Amino acid sequence: MMTDITDKQNKALNFLDSRLNAKLLTHLNSCVHCGLCGTSCQYYITEKNSKNMPASKVDIVASIYRRYHTFAGKHFPKLTGARDLNDQTTEEMIDDLFGRCTMCGRCVAHCSIGVDIPFVVRTGRMMLQQMDLVPKSIQSTVDAALNTGNNMAIPTQDFVDTINWLNEDLQFEVNDDEATIPLNVHGVKMLYTLNPREPKFFPLSISAIAKVFYLAKESWTISTEFYDITNYAYFVGDEEGARVITERLINEALKFGADTLILGECGHGSRAMRWEGPNWMKAKYPVKTITAVELIANYIREGRIKPDKSKITDRVTIHDPCNLVRNGGIIDEQRYIVNQCCSDFVEMTPHGVDNFCCGGGGGQLAMSEYNDRRMRIGKIKADQIRATGAKIVVTPCHNCVDQLSSLNVEYNLGVTIKTIAEIVADAL
Amino acid sequence: MSFYHWLLLASIIFCFIACLCWFLKLIKPVKDYAEPAGTVKDGVLYSSTVAMLPNHKESAYLHFPTYIAGIIFHIGILTAIVLVILQMIFPHFMHSAALGKNYESEIGLLNIAHEMKTIGNGGVFAGWTYVEWLRLVFGIGLLISACCGLGMLVKRFTNSELKQLSNPDDFISSSLVTLFLIASACAMLFPLCAFSKPFVFVVATIMFCYMPFGKLRHFIYFFSARYQLGAFFGRRGTWSMKKQKNN
Numbered sequence: 001m002m003t004d005i006t007d008k009q010n011k012a013l014n015f016l017d018s019r020l021n022a023k024l025l026t027h028l029n030s031c032v033h034c035g036l037c038g039t040s041c042q043y044y045i046t047e048k049n050s051k052n053m054p055a056s057k058v059d060i061v062a063s064i065y066r067r068y069h070t071f072a073g074k075h076f077p078k079l080t081g082a083r084d085l086n087d088q089t090t091e092e093m094i095d096d097l098f099g100r101c102t103m104c105g106r107c108v109a110h111c112s113i114g115v116d117i118p119f120v121v122r123t124g125r126m127m128l129q130q131m132d133l134v135p136k137s138i139q140s141t142v143d144a145a146l147n148t149g150n151n152m153a154i155p156t157q158d159f160v161d162t163i164n165w166l167n168e169d170l171q172f173e174v175n176d177d178e179a180t181i182p183l184n185v186h187g188v189k190m191l192y193t194l195n196p197r198e199p200k201f202f203p204l205s206i207s208a209i210a211k212v213f214y215l216a217k218e219s220w221t222i223s224t225e226f227y228d229i230t231n232y233a234y235f236v237g238d239e240e241g242a243r244v245i246t247e248r249l250i251n252e253a254l255k256f257g258a259d260t261l262i263l264g265e266c267g268h269g270s271r272a273m274r275w276e277g278p279n280w281m282k283a284k285y286p287v288k289t290i291t292a293v294e295l296i297a298n299y300i301r302e303g304r305i306k307p308d309k310s311k312i313t314d315r316v317t318i319h320d321p322c323n324l325v326r327n328g329g330i331i332d333e334q335r336y337i338v339n340q341c342c343s344d345f346v347e348m349t350p351h352g353v354d355n356f357c358c359g360g361g362g363g364q365l366a367m368s369e370y371n372d373r374r375m376r377i378g379k380i381k382a383d384q385i386r387a388t389g390a391k392i393v394v395t396p397c398h399n400c401v402d403q404l405s406s407l408n409v410e411y412n413l414g415v416t417i418k419t420i421a422e423i424v425a426d427a428l
Numbered sequence: 429m430s431f432y433h434w435l436l437l438a439s440i441i442f443c444f445i446a447c448l449c450w451f452l453k454l455i456k457p458v459k460d461y462a463e464p465a466g467t468v469k470d471g472v473l474y475s476s477t478v479a480m481l482p483n484h485k486e487s488a489y490l491h492f493p494t495y496i497a498g499i500i501f502h503i504g505i506l507t508a509i510v511l512v513i514l515q516m517i518f519p520h521f522m523h524s525a526a527l528g529k530n531y532e533s534e535i536g537l538l539n540i541a542h543e544m545k546t547i548g549n550g551g552v553f554a555g556w557t558y559v560e561w562l563r564l565v566f567g568i569g570l571l572i573s574a575c576c577g578l579g580m581l582v583k584r585f586t587n588s589e590l591k592q593l594s595n596p597d598d599f600i601s602s603s604l605v606t607l608f609l610i611a612s613a614c615a616m617l618f619p620l621c622a623f624s625k626p627f628v629f630v631v632a633t634i635m636f637c638y639m640p641f642g643k644l645r646h647f648i649y650f651f652s653a654r655y656q657l658g659a660f661f662g663r664r665g666t667w668s669m670k671k672q673k674n675n
Binding site: 032036071274329 | 450453454455456457458459460461462463465466475479484485486487488490491494495498587588589590592593594595596597598600641642643645646649650652653654656657660661664665666667
């Protein structure tokens with residue numbers, strides 16, 4: 001006998017029903033509970049608990065699916081571990097899907113079957129979003145982005161003031177009093193987007209990319225209204241919110257006559273814009289998109305900028321952001337750039353498609369309630385960094401920069417964390 | 429044909445139709461508006477070949493004994509299913525003179541065996557044809573496969589984390605298939621035993637009837653999962669043979 005469900009739970013079940021396409025059906029029915037995925041997940045590696053197994057995170061969603069969509073689940077729920085959607089299961093879902101997964105997708109490639117675990121986790125998060133059960137901390141980030149245009153709710157004037165201050169830095173760097181960071185310029189070729197953490201905490205990364213664009217003689221601008229590349233609505237499973245955020249940037253590019261939208265150094269933001277956004281908008285974009293990493297690599301290949309690798313002699317390693325690399329296919333470009341800019345580059349083990357998440361992915365950075373777990377699982381990354389002997393860690397993602405900076409302090413790594421634009425600017 | 433032949437036939441038809449219903453839901457393409465960076469074809473090819481190699485999957489190389497047991501278990505299941513279907517279609521499948529049975533056979537394999545010289549020179553193998561040797565090989569193979577299934581079942585019972593992850597269906601499905609392998613092995617090794625054939629047929633009937641309801645239906649979803657995964661990583665340019673070569 002199924003338990004009574006509330007209107008919100010019913011909404012979540014209807015939502016699940018509406019999403020049951022070939023892909024979701026496949027991944028909800030594929031897991032055989034072999035448990036071999038555990039050793040690919042940093043939560044499980046850090047704490048050997050069955051709740052931390054990727055299979056367990058899939059099962060909380062799949063068990064609800066079985067309860068309402070399969071014969072055995074409807075009539076013999078205990079047989080297949082099918083579960084009602086009720087207060088207990090939703091509570092478990094919040095902890096398992098928000099608190100124990102960075103949606104990095106490392107487990108996917110190593111799964112014996114090939115279950116797309118983060119895809120199922122995101123579906124579960126979407127169900128929670130339908131029930132208004134998204135953790136308040138991360139929801140406030142989404143609300144800020146939707147209400148103010150950027151997830152840190154930076155007032156426009158503050159942003160403009162920061163950029164004006166950075167102009168001085170740029171002019172000093174390139175020794176040109178006319179050099180500026182162009183704001184709201186119409187008729188440019190490219191619109192640049194950035195992570196609000198940059199104007200708030202890492203403003204020099206903006207002057208670094210501005211230096212690169214200046215030397216590459218790029219035609220570009222930043223919008224003072226909508227410049228935020230991040231899309232936390234994607235993490236909380238709010239597709240309508242994610243669509244609004246995506247559409248704003250596309251419209252902004254069109255407004256300034258730009259034919260290309262540059263996706264700033266943000267892993268999940270790049271993924272959301274590049275790969276998920278067109279599906280939220282149910283249309284191909286009217287403008288091109290390119291990640292800052294690809295663009296900078298092109299500049300070097302075309303000779304538009306000429307980094308001098310003798311300027312950076314410290315050992316450098318790369319941290320691969322999961323959403324840009326494994327889930328975005330940008331694997332070689334950052335290596336090409338770093339090899340052009342640094343004389344001593346070493347890889348972490350493992351790296352590339354097989355990398356470990358820094359621990360801040362999946363919205364973990366925005367959920368203070370899981371800070372302890374985030375720092376614990378980050379030890380794997382800290383150990384990886386230490387093993388390279390590197391002095392500089394380069395990563396094309398500001399969320400990763402933030403988490404790596406925390407790990408740097410927590411685990412006394414003694415490294416400097418830089419974005420791609422920063423390391424390139426240093427080598428110019 | 430005896431009643432258990434008919435039972436098995438009915439269960440196979442039932443299983444086929446039920447699984448077909450599941451399968452038909454999986455072949456509707458999912459529209460993706462994002463501009464691809466690679467191809468689905470490349471990704472699926474990679475997903476079903478290189479990505480499956482034991483040196484590419486932690487689930488294989490970090491758990492090698494379990495991985496090997498799983499491979500042997502699944503090869504055994506496939507073999508046992510083929511054998512039981514052949515035994516159902518051809519009632520005298522793999523009977524031979526050496527077993528004191530009607531030597532007439534319906535398939536070419538046995539006709540060939542009939543013509544062959546015996547390969548045993550004495551002892552218990554005297555007079556054995558290829559049929560007997562094949563039975564022995566299949567029987568031992570299936571028994572090894574059953575042992576692998578049994579081993580994984582024991583692991584599921586004894587490993588506390590795995591046990592917590594499992595539901596009754598996991599235990600029932602694994603037990604049922606392991607029993608089917610044991611029954612199939614018995615049918616191969618003890619063909620003169622009056623119960624060996626009805627036994628494997630009845631167990632197979634139960635297994636085919638249960639298949640569409642529990643986790644055994646993952647045999648459909650496995651292929652779909654590899655396709656979906658290949659399509660996902662292929663479109664994004666993450667997985668392809670070319671990338672593999674470069675890395």
